[in-house]
Amino acid sequence: MSRDDEHMRLEDETVLITGAASGIGRETAERCANEGAHVVVTDVDDDGGETTVDAIDAAGGDAEYRRLDVTDSDRVHEVIDDVATTHGLDVLINNAGTGHPSSSLEEIDDGIRDFVVDVNINGVWNGCHAALPHMKDQGHGSIVNVGSLASILGLPKQAVYSTTKAAVLNLTRTIAAEAGPYGVRANAVCPGFTETQMLEQYLAIQEDPEAAREAMAEQYPLKRLGKPEEIASAIVFLSSEEASFVSGHGLVVDGGFSTC
Incomplete structure (x- = not known):
């Protein structure tokens, strides 16, 4: 994709994004392609995922779609192993997530709790677990996990969501500490609404x-x-070498909400 007189921050890199069929994920996929990356769009929404790829292709970018349920550990490893073997894997963006209706903790159904935990925690864990060996072996890589304002604040009526997003932030910090010596960075973006x-x-x-x-x-x-493109800007920054000395950080993008 042509960006005259501008440096493309992800030129010739391979970026895999989960939950890229809509919203922040789609906007981030398009931005990464615009920055010169080969983008692997993944989601369980096949129509939405293909629409994201079509939009990238129409703009002159480079993308492919892989169906991926982030809660399926075997499938996550299969897709990431194949992408890393075929293209290399420079950036992993764990964006897939889910919420739940507002409810006090004692009223939340166990099934809802388990589903949100599975997507928001296990889904991120699975992606990192599959990607880290490849990134360590190649001596570089950037992982960006999408947290939330709920990563740093306990949101009322959102007990499960807040718990899972706090876990995402601390998992990110742990990965940064463990994988840093191998040249791998890990950061989180924490958007407001x-x-x-x-x-x-x-x-x-x-x-x-x-x-x-x-x-x-x-x-x-x-x-x-917030707007999806504003969150995507933060994700692309952390993915790129412009953030080469940033690791273990939770970048809050919340329009100042957390300052109040």
Whole structure:
């Protein structure tokens, strides 16, 4: 993809992104391709994943789609091993995640708890577990895990989500400490509420979705919610050599919410 007179930050690198069929994942995939990467788009939403690839192809980028359920450890290893063997693996972006309806801890169904834990913790674990041997062997690599504002704050009525996203941040720090001597960096991006499909699903179950959106935005010093492209910018930065001395960091992208 041509970016005249600009350095492409991920030129000739291979980037694998989970949950890239929509929202932050799709925006990040398109941005990585625009920065010169070969992008491996993965998701369980085949139509959405193919749409992401089509958008990248139409813009002159380089991408492929692989169906991937991040909770299936064997499949995660199969896909990552194949990508690393075929293309090399320079960047892994663990973006796939899920939420749950607002509910007090004692009212959360065990099935919901287990599903959210499986996607948000085990899914990230599986990706890192599969990618790290390849990155260590080649002597370089960047892992970016997508956490949340809930990684650093306990959000009321979001006990399971907050627990899982806090785990993502500390797992990231542990990987940075362990894998740093092998030339591998690990960081997390911690977004505030962002205009994504997940947010729309959350708002749809509120009594007055538009009022809920406005009330949410009012909590932010910038008086608005985040945009997927703003989160993607942070992810691309941490993925690239511009962040070559950044590791073990949780980059909060929340419009100032956590300062209040």
